[in-house]
Amino acid sequence: MPPLRRLPPDPWGKSAKASTRELVSLLVGDRRLSMALLAVCSIISGIAEAAFLAVLVSIALALVDHPKTGAQHSNLFHIHAATSTLVIVAALLVVFRTALLAPLAILPARIASRVQARLRSELFDSFTAASWGMQSREREGHMQETMTGQVAQATGAALQATSLVGSAFSFLVLLAASFVLNVEAAVIVIVSAVVLFRVLRPLNRAGVRRARALSDAQMNYASGIAQANRLAEETRVFGVAEAQRAQVGRQIDVSRNAFYRMQLIGRLAPNAYQSAISVMLVIGLAVLVSKGTGHVVSLGAVLLILYRAGSSGQAVQGAWQSLRQCIPFIERLQETRRRYEASRPPEGELPLTGIATLAFENVSFAYRPGRPVLSDISFEVAGGDTVGIIGPSGAGKSTLIQILLRLRLPDEGRYLVNGVPAEEFVSADWHERVAYVPQEPRLVHASVAENIRFFRDLDDEAVERAARLARIHDDIVGWPKGYKTRVGPRADAVSGGQQQRICLARALAGRPEVLVLDEPTSALDPQSEVLIQESLTGLREELTLFIIAHRMSTLDICRRVMVIQDGRLAAFDTIDLLKEQSAYYRSASALAAGATGAELL
Ligand SMILES: Nc1ncnc2c1ncn2[C@@H]1O[C@H](COP(=O)(O)OP(=O)(O)O)[C@@H](O)[C@H]1O
Numbered sequence: 001m002p003p004l005r006r007l008p009p010d011p012w013g014k015s016a017k018a019s020t021r022e023l024v025s026l027l028v029g030d031r032r033l034s035m036a037l038l039a040v041c042s043i044i045s046g047i048a049e050a051a052f053l054a055v056l057v058s059i060a061l062a063l064v065d066h067p068k069t070g071a072q073h074s075n076l077f078h079i080h081a082a083t084s085t086l087v088i089v090a091a092l093l094v095v096f097r098t099a100l101l102a103p104l105a106i107l108p109a110r111i112a113s114r115v116q117a118r119l120r121s122e123l124f125d126s127f128t129a130a131s132w133g134m135q136s137r138e139r140e141g142h143m144q145e146t147m148t149g150q151v152a153q154a155t156g157a158a159l160q161a162t163s164l165v166g167s168a169f170s171f172l173v174l175l176a177a178s179f180v181l182n183v184e185a186a187v188i189v190i191v192s193a194v195v196l197f198r199v200l201r202p203l204n205r206a207g208v209r210r211a212r213a214l215s216d217a218q219m220n221y222a223s224g225i226a227q228a229n230r231l232a233e234e235t236r237v238f239g240v241a242e243a244q245r246a247q248v249g250r251q252i253d254v255s256r257n258a259f260y261r262m263q264l265i266g267r268l269a270p271n272a273y274q275s276a277i278s279v280m281l282v283i284g285l286a287v288l289v290s291k292g293t294g295h296v297v298s299l300g301a302v303l304l305i306l307y308r309a310g311s312s313g314q315a316v317q318g319a320w321q322s323l324r325q326c327i328p329f330i331e332r333l334q335e336t337r338r339r340y341e342a343s344r345p346p347e348g349e350l351p352l353t354g355i356a357t358l359a360f361e362n363v364s365f366a367y368r369p370g371r372p373v374l375s376d377i378s379f380e381v382a383g384g385d386t387v388g389i390i391g392p393s394g395a396g397k398s399t400l401i402q403i404l405l406r407l408r409l410p411d412e413g414r415y416l417v418n419g420v421p422a423e424e425f426v427s428a429d430w431h432e433r434v435a436y437v438p439q440e441p442r443l444v445h446a447s448v449a450e451n452i453r454f455f456r457d458l459d460d461e462a463v464e465r466a467a468r469l470a471r472i473h474d475d476i477v478g479w480p481k482g483y484k485t486r487v488g489p490r491a492d493a494v495s496g497g498q499q500q501r502i503c504l505a506r507a508l509a510g511r512p513e514v515l516v517l518d519e520p521t522s523a524l525d526p527q528s529e530v531l532i533q534e535s536l537t538g539l540r541e542e543l544t545l546f547i548i549a550h551r552m553s554t555l556d557i558c559r560r561v562m563v564i565q566d567g568r569l570a571a572f573d574t575i576d577l578l579k580e581q582s583a584y585y586r587s588a589s590a591l592a593a594g595a596t597g598a599e600l601l
């Protein structure tokens, strides 16, 4: 295998189990300024809250001292101010804190939404750049679930990180305030907060384990429903909907269990924290009062501020717990993205201006080590040739054309284009010159024109020309909305044969030099078969054609035919020579002549 293209440094870090620091930096990495702003707002909000509470207590004390006049003798700040002034100050503080609500709401929302978009686009980009081998191995529904559900859960980590920053700074400010008012009380709260954090760690880890179970369960569920969607028709026909419901039902149950446990722990831990800190608070106060420590006037304020600090501590614990529970989802994204990127095929640098020859030189390929699917295949095809490929099912025909299309790299041997290893050519040049029609047509949910255009910059004229060449134009103009008719994978209005011809038009629209077809099976209607055959006959002069033939009649248009058997090139000759030399060809033609379906296996 040639060396893989150098990738930019992996921002996800080295191991699948990333450290918390690594994860936090990953989630807020490019939003440092917003995070700093959030921290500043949280600090100011905390100070405003502490001041508000202190002023509130001062007002209460003033009213207790002089209910009638409200004149101040003893207040927390030893400031001689009228109660009315204090009330105004309190009101201003409330207004100020309310104004702070805006940045405190905007910043987390902005950070989380950007993190979500970044995770999605990075993951999608790495998927689309991954090798075909990796893409084709992806289990049904997994890619979708990773990019939607798992990303949503991982985004939770960004939200929790912002809550963590917010609540941690309010907590610290409230603690600082209580230090000013009463050192002993503040120390008691700090010590109990730290002790509680340690005590609750096992609960924290249990939460992470449940989250991991949930992540797995969701992937299985996604796979189950994707399969149900794909097999809807078969499920109906075989009348097995009940069994399928039971199977997906079990996956739903596993998910529900994991979700329930994760939520339970996620809620239990902060609540346990809050109760424990309240008890500590009462004990601490009892100690203070019994020892007569501190100014009795300040005790009321301390009590209030410490209680608020306890709530902030709970918020810190809750955010921390939830952040940790997002980690398994982030790890999965990290692992998936790394897998995709490691598989990225090398990018060539040579420009490709035309394809004169295509050659395999002792090419071997295996999906699993030690089990070769193609062995030692060598051939050369010149531009303009028409090559049929036949052989028993499982012989390796599709694998061969995947190498031919540069979807897979040979394990051994070389694939040469114009005498140069194919992978050395710029892939954009390659894609412009080589097209493919798969065995199963796959349409996108869009108009016929867009299906033919297929994300490329082609004008209507090119689209119509391709449709004519593929013998689908007459069908299209017969539909009420013509080229604007919306089609899709399950469009009833479009028959299998028409879908196949739309895919042929798609392949021809880019004016390729080489066209590879995995010929449609016998499911094709006779009319479409004739039309496609006609089309290919017309194209023979303009293109290099490779056709995996499932029907004997297809071979009529081929100049030469490859016989693939057990992963080896058993023969590659003109039909006349094959008739003499290839036992497989003779038995296949005899079978086809006898069978009305004229099928080649
Ligand atoms: N993605 C894959 N992973 C593992 N094995 C595969 C894969 N695709 C095909 N094979 C195996 O490789 C062999 C050749 O398959 P294929 O090239 O599809 O044959 P053909 O097109 O001639 O029917 C078969 O044994 C098949 O099971």
Ligand SMILES: [Mg+2]
Residues within 6 Å of the ligand: 397, 398, 399
């Ligand atoms: Mg095949």
